Amino acid sequence: MPADRIITNARVLTMNPAQPRAEAVAMSGGQILAVGTRAEVEALAGPLTEVMDAHGRTVLPGFVESHLHLGLGGAELSHLHVTGLRGHDALAQAFRSFAQKNPERTLLMAQGADYAMLDHPVTRHDLDAMVPDRPIAMTAHDHHTVWANTAALRSAGILGGLQTPHGHEVVMGADGLATGELREFEAFAPIIALGGETRLNLGIATGAEPSPWPDAAERAIDKAKIHDGLRHCAAHGITSMVNMDGNRYTLELLREIQAEGNLLARVKVPFHLKPHMDLSELDRAEAMTRDFNDEWLQSGFVKMFMDGVVDSRTAFMLNDYPDMPGHRSEPLFTPARFCEVATEIDRRGLQIAVHAIGDAAVRTTIDGYEAAQMANGKRDSRHRIEHIELIDRADIARLGRLGIIASLQPPHPPGALDFPLMPTLERIGTARWPDAYLWKTLAMAGAPVAFASDWPVTDVSVLRGLQAALTRTPFDGCGDERLTLMESLYAYTAGGAWAAHRDHVTGQLIPGMAADIVMLDVDLETTPPAEFGKCAVMLTICGGTVTYRHNA
Numbered sequence: 395m396p397a398d399r400i401i402t403n404a405r406v407l408t409m410n411p412a413q414p415r416a417e418a419v420a421m422s423g424g425q426i427l428a429v430g431t432r433a434e435v436e437a438l439a440g441p442l443t444e445v446m447d448a449h450g451r452t453v454l455p456g457f458v459e460s461h462l463h464l465g466l467g468g469a470e471l472s473h474l475h476v477t478g479l480r481g482h483d484a485l486a487q488a489f490r491s492f493a494q495k496n497p498e499r500t501l502l503m504a505q506g507a508d509y510a511m512l513d514h515p516v517t518r519h520d521l522d523a524m525v526p527d528r529p530i531a532m533t534a535h536d537h538h539t540v541w542a543n544t545a546a547l548r549s550a551g552i553l554g555g556l557q558t559p560h561g562h563e564v565v566m567g568a569d570g571l572a573t574g575e576l577r578e579f580e581a582f583a584p585i586i587a588l589g590g591e592t593r594l595n596l597g598i599a600t601g602a603e604p605s606p607w608p609d610a611a612e613r614a615i616d617k618a619k620i621h622d623g624l625r626h627c628a629a630h631g632i633t634s635m636v637n638m639d640g641n642r643y644t645l646e647l648l649r650e651i652q653a654e655g656n657l658l659a660r661v662k663v664p665f666h667l668k669p670h671m672d673l674s675e676l677d678r679a680e681a682m683t684r685d686f687n688d689e690w691l692q693s694g695f696v697k698m699f700m701d702g703v704v705d706s707r708t709a710f711m712l713n714d715y716p717d718m719p720g721h722r723s724e725p726l727f728t729p730a731r732f733c734e735v736a737t738e739i740d741r742r743g744l745q746i747a748v749h750a751i752g753d754a755a756v757r758t759t760i761d762g763y764e765a766a767q768m769a770n771g772k773r774d775s776r777h778r779i780e781h782i783e784l785i786d787r788a789d790i791a792r793l794g795r796l797g798i799i800a801s802l803q804p805p806h807p808p809g810a811l812d813f814p815l816m817p818t819l820e821r822i823g824t825a826r827w828p829d830a831y832l833w834k835t836l837a838m839a840g841a842p843v844a845f846a847s848d849w850p851v852t853d854v855s856v857l858r859g860l861q862a863a864l865t866r867t868p869f870d871g872c873g874d875e876r877l878t879l880m881e882s883l884y885a886y887t888a889g890g891a892w893a894a895h896r897d898h899v900t901g902q903l904i905p906g907m908a909a910d911i912v913m914l915d916v917d918l919e920t921t922p923p924a925e926f927g928k929c930a931v932m933l934t935i936c937g938g939t940v941t942y943r944h945n946a
């Protein structure tokens with residue numbers, strides 16, 4: 395059988411321990427046909443084979459993005475981006491020029507704000523001074539806080555406050571009106587609605603389905619944003635992704651995109667279980683798992699939040715926040731309830747992924763996974779913890795022992811890429827720095843590691859993520875937590891595929907597996923890691939189809 399396509403004269407890093415390196419790859423019918431020397435592989439060329447010379451550049455399995463928010467990221471591509479801006483004047487100028495360019499928008503939304511952007515906590519009055527007459531808002535890079543001006547609060551109907559579930563808050567001022575700071579999804583959902591993005595936010599906000607079911611015109615608007623997101627990811631070499639918010643609607647949109655021939659990556663979408671839900675709602679998770687189960691679209695897992703984030707002091711800690719004595723925050727599930735929930739999900743044969751950032755949230759999650767294993771017996775569950783920004787030393791070995799996946803984000807540690815050191819590090823406190831953002835220590839303890847961006851929390855670029863992974867410097871007095879280049883690449887490919895129960899399909903270049911391949915514009919092994927972020931993806935192939943070509 396001749397090959398459809400051959401990439402030759404490459405530095406192929408297969409991520410297959412049995413054959414880690416090769417010079418060429420042949421593919422046929424969407425699968426890898428051969429991996430080997432130039433002579434071996436080029437012999438498979440027929441008259442119709444497209445042969446590409448990689449000129450000694452790196453070729454890898456397509457990247458697996460283990461934690462992102464595709465619909466939100468796709469929608470935000472058209473928002474104002476303020477990452478790295480500092481001070482009132484810079485922000486005001488950015489908002490005003492964005493307002494001028496977008497006269498029709500009902501909400502001017504900015505992304506990528508950090509908590510120390512102004513020299514004081516941001517209020518609606520700060521934003522009013524920038525744009526007084528139109529609704530404007532900005533989202534913190536972690537997506538757990540939104541700040542809105544008075545016009546936006548008024549249009550959204552929350553200037554006078556809003557009843558929200560536990561853990562979500564429209565912060566109120568002494569004047570009896572909202573200050574403009576909105577903590578967690580339920581508090582800022584009315585602002586999101588102003589921008590017309592409610593449907594795409596349901597998967598993270600409530601886990602519910604849109605009601606009434608969106609008509610074809612509404613679905614087309616949402617599909618266009620998801621497709622923008624898929625194109626953006628393909629340009630970064632991503633061929634598989636694990637969406638971390640979801641509902642059935644997201645999968646239905648993706649299936650329509652698939653039928654239209656525009657599905658540029660393999661996507662997994664979870665059922666999002668909120669604390670108030672009855673366990674019988676897991677029937678919906680099982681239905682999603684049953685109805686979407688091909689090599690492109692899958693569910694098969696349940697996503698939950700155990701806590702919030704460090705910067706807003708909603709991460710659940712074992713010790714008091716050093717800058718707020720007496721405050722440790724609270725878990726979104728009580729430990730007993732989480733054990734019950736985890737055991738039931740595990741009993742149904744589904745995978746679990748829990749957002750846990752504080753060390754107490756991480757412990758509560760591990761306890762639940764352990765309880766599930768005791769109740770149901772050990773199975774190939776591959777339960778995961780997302781983020782693990784802080785962990786108690788006593789819990790580290792438990793990850794390896796229980797086979798819990800550490801889903802980690804190299805761009806997230808303060809100072810590693812785009813995030814400032816403060817206020818995160820002062821909230822964590824010097825005493826706990828040695829246990830913050832551990833990677834190598836978790837891997838050495840036997841935890842399987844998957845790397846991700848959490849896009850749009852950070853840039854989805856895997857090459858920038860790799861740069862962060864390999865150039866991060868330790869906090870004062872702490873150890874070096876970097877993995878090696880090969881270990882980091884593995885966490886962005888085979889490790890991610892394993893963490894998604896997709897290791898039989900993708901993540902390694904092995905004959906018979908999917909032709910999911912990325913070619914870079916450099917030989918990564920001879921490029922200084924500090925320059926990785928400036929390197930480019932030349933070509934992305936998913937299932938044998940070119941999904942991105944540089945300068946094409």
Ligand SMILES: [Zn+2]
Nearest residue numbers: 461462638848
């Ligand atoms: Zn996330």
